[in-house]
Amino acid sequence: MPVGLTSLTRLGTLNLSMNHLTGNIPAEIGSLERIETLDLSSNKLSGPIPQTMVSLTFMNHLNLSYNNLSGKIPTSNQFKTFIDPSIYEGNAGLCGHPLPTDCQGNKETPPVPSADEEDDDSKFDRLWFILSVVIGFCFGFWGVFGTLAVKKSWRYAYFCFVDKVKYAVLDFFSAIATYLQKRS
Known part of the structure; x- marks a missing residue:
């Protein structure tokens, strides 16, 4: 070289x-x-x-x-x-490491980290992730359903909207079924 x-x-x-x-x-x-x-x-x-x-x-x-x-x-x-x-x-x-062949006279092999061992930073990061998911779920879930449970006017508006969507979907499939029956 x-x-x-x-x-x-x-x-x-x-x-x-x-x-x-x-x-x-x-x-x-x-x-x-x-x-x-x-x-x-x-x-x-x-x-x-x-x-x-x-x-x-x-x-x-x-x-x-x-x-x-x-x-x-x-x-x-x-x-x-x-x-x-x-x-x-x-x-x-x-x-030597990472080859499977150890050098002669080298009794020391590099430590292989086990799956059970985690450093403190990764445990701390995992804890924060789980905590943020739980907090996000609680605020999201109770932000929507808690408001519906407390506010009667919002609950009424929500269920009226759900009924309108349900009837629109049923009308759509009914129209398709009628169309297909007329074609055959």
Whole structure:
């Protein structure tokens, strides 16, 4: 991989996939501070993933699949968010999270959050959501039906309106039935 590319510090996207690149990923790749998308897939790159790549904090898309990379996948900064194993697919020598292959001598496995565990913020958000639904239902329901129960004139007007709609619907279907009987 050309080391000269690492001097393009304002680069946002770099796609070098399927270029038959060989050698290691240069350690200087960490100087691409503004890179958001990096695709080095389907090449013949070898060696470890440089530790300097953890400093690429703007990166939100990474694809290193189908190379000859080896070693432990970095686990800090942005690499914590790259949990899709397909990013590293086709690199038999890679190990560590999110791949099912643990690195030898690494007894520590990343914790997998269980479905029962929720952080306090999500519990608080859920509580507020439920509370707002209940309050909204109460105000909406009792705002309409409470008023109908208390105000006789509104109740009378409402039920007159419902009767008019009922008779209009019945008249409509009666007219259609009459029309269909005359046609047959």
